[in-house]
Amino acid sequence: MAPVIILFFLFPTLLVLLVAALSLRNSESRKTKCLNLPPGSMGWPLIGETIAFRRQHPCNSLGEYMEDRINKYGRIYKSNLFGAPTIVSADAELNRFVLMNDDRLFVPSFPKSVADILGKTSMLVLTGEMHRYMKSLAVNFMGIARLRANFLVDSERYVVQNLESWPENTPFPAKEEACKITFNLMVKNILSMNPGEEETERLRKLYMSFMKGVIALPLNIPGTAYRKAVKSRATILKVIERLMEERIQKKKEGTDSIGEADLLGFILEQSNLDAEQFGDLLLGLLFGGHETSSTAITLVLYFLHDCPKAVEQLREEHLEIVRGKKQRGVPPALTWEDYKHMEFTQCVISETLRLGNIIKFVHRKANTNVQFKGYDIPSGWSIIPIFAAAHLDPAVYDNPQKFDPWRWQTISGSTARIDNYMPFGQGLRNCAGLELAKMEIAVFLHHLALNYDWEIAEPDEPLAYAFPEFAKGLPIKARKVSFIV
Numbered sequence: 001m002a003p004v005i006i007l008f009f010l011f012p013t014l015l016v017l018l019v020a021a022l023s024l025r026n027s028e029s030r031k032t033k034c035l036n037l038p039p040g041s042m043g044w045p046l047i048g049e050t051i052a053f054r055r056q057h058p059c060n061s062l063g064e065y066m067e068d069r070i071n072k073y074g075r076i077y078k079s080n081l082f083g084a085p086t087i088v089s090a091d092a093e094l095n096r097f098v099l100m101n102d103d104r105l106f107v108p109s110f111p112k113s114v115a116d117i118l119g120k121t122s123m124l125v126l127t128g129e130m131h132r133y134m135k136s137l138a139v140n141f142m143g144i145a146r147l148r149a150n151f152l153v154d155s156e157r158y159v160v161q162n163l164e165s166w167p168e169n170t171p172f173p174a175k176e177e178a179c180k181i182t183f184n185l186m187v188k189n190i191l192s193m194n195p196g197e198e199e200t201e202r203l204r205k206l207y208m209s210f211m212k213g214v215i216a217l218p219l220n221i222p223g224t225a226y227r228k229a230v231k232s233r234a235t236i237l238k239v240i241e242r243l244m245e246e247r248i249q250k251k252k253e254g255t256d257s258i259g260e261a262d263l264l265g266f267i268l269e270q271s272n273l274d275a276e277q278f279g280d281l282l283l284g285l286l287f288g289g290h291e292t293s294s295t296a297i298t299l300v301l302y303f304l305h306d307c308p309k310a311v312e313q314l315r316e317e318h319l320e321i322v323r324g325k326k327q328r329g330v331p332p333a334l335t336w337e338d339y340k341h342m343e344f345t346q347c348v349i350s351e352t353l354r355l356g357n358i359i360k361f362v363h364r365k366a367n368t369n370v371q372f373k374g375y376d377i378p379s380g381w382s383i384i385p386i387f388a389a390a391h392l393d394p395a396v397y398d399n400p401q402k403f404d405p406w407r408w409q410t411i412s413g414s415t416a417r418i419d420n421y422m423p424f425g426q427g428l429r430n431c432a433g434l435e436l437a438k439m440e441i442a443v444f445l446h447h448l449a450l451n452y453d454w455e456i457a458e459p460d461e462p463l464a465y466a467f468p469e470f471a472k473g474l475p476i477k478a479r480k481v482s483f484i485v
């Protein structure tokens with residue numbers, strides 16, 4: 001009986017939605033009749049081609065759906081994705097044009113449900129002056145001075161602690177360990193919280209539930225991941241409010257020993273953000289910085305595993321650094337100068353980011369009617385620049401599917417390649433943490449190459465729709481082997 005009742009109510013609702021979608025589509029096609037839109041297909045009413053677009057595929061490919069559309073329509077095509085008429089761009093020039101005209105011709109376009117959960121003052125959704133202001137706070141906080149003095153020391157501490165906790169010869173998911181490193185580093189520098197403490201663990205759990213909600217279906221009903229994330233966000237904001245009050249009180253009493261060493265102290269000193277704005281900044285940094293960097297660390301383990309020659313060369317580079325320090329009689333801790341000497345390491349990082357495509361695409365919306373390469377991009381339409389398309393283009397990179405860090409030794413002279421390389425985006429909204437991310441991965445590689453051999457314990461591969469994910473978290477088996485003599 002129950003299914004009959006559900007169908008009784010569901011059928012008319014679906015019918016109404018279908019009619020609404022068809023009349024919306026008709027009015028949209030009347031509006032765009034005189035425009036020269038790129039070729040493409042708008043797919044099914046309502047869902048368009050979203051299901052095919054969201055299908056997972058190896059991260060070093062564009063996937064069947066996109067390859068098929070590019071073959072049929074070319075590198076710029078129209079579609080209907082996420083409920084909106086959309087231009088998909090696998091064209092590196094259009095991608096650059098979109099990013100370089102951020103806030104003028106284009107604005108970010110997260111679905112409202114995602115924007116609500118990220119917060120109205122999250123850098124990821126803000127535009128204009130307020131975006132510039134929040135970005136400047138983040139960029140200043142992660143500037144070179146602080147990278148040298150704080151982040152480098154902390155990265156090294158958390159990397160070493162983590163590697164030392166790896167079980168010998170027993171498989172474990174590498175992604176989970178990488179997440180611990182990047183989370184600990186962020187909360188230490190944002191709120192002076194230490195790993196393992198009760199409050200850090202509580203915040204980690206709240207953040208994980210928040211994260212799941214950002215990417216979940218936006219159903220705000222009891223029991224859903226989205227509802228849990230809304231609740232976690234509210235709890236995180238309460239924790240932040242309390243921490244802010246405690247710090248202000250300590251400052252008044254003259255007992256605050258942290259000062260501007262963490263983001264909370266820096267914000268209290270340098271800005272007048274309230275608890276909610278600070279919370280949005282914190283969640284934006286955690287969201288932008290934790291998952292991305294931990295994925296990069298996992299990918300580097302994955303790609304290097306099949307490239308022993310690169311591991312050997314990395315090991316040599318890092319042994320050289322250690323030997324040099326010994327000869328000069330200086331302490332073994334890594335310095336900024338050591339980091340700047342890691343040339344081959346940087347090639348490994350660049351190649352991992354190229355082939356891993358951690359952020360495969362971003363979402364924007366045209367603010368006004370825009371023309372590009374003879375095509376019209378109507379005001380209000382979404383545009384999705386696919387960064388991965390240039391990274392995997394055989395016209396730009398020889399043998400693009402191959403993990404080849406050596407290609408970066410000759411690439412710096414070629415502007416075509418540099419312009420097409422966008423793992424951190426470009427322009428106004430480029431990554432606020434790109435220097436930090438590269439440094440974290442380099443510090444990880446330093447201690448990994450000097451002290452460990454590893455093998456992949458079970459087959460697992462990075463599959464992407466938007467972000468690469470390992471279904472099993474990349475199970476590896478590690479063996480401590482000190483190469484330092």
Ligand code: HEM
Binds near residue numbers: 437
């Ligand atoms: C390998 C690691 C990383 C990758 C591949 C990456 C990639 C990106 C990309 C592609 C964007 C541009 C998004 C857009 O145009 O809409 C971005 C923005 C951003 N990233 Fe990263 N990121 C990484 C690490 C980090 C880290 C460590 C942090 C901070 C701790 C961070 C914080 C941010 C923030 C705050 C933004 C927004 C900037 C803005 O709106 O102006 N990211 N990132």
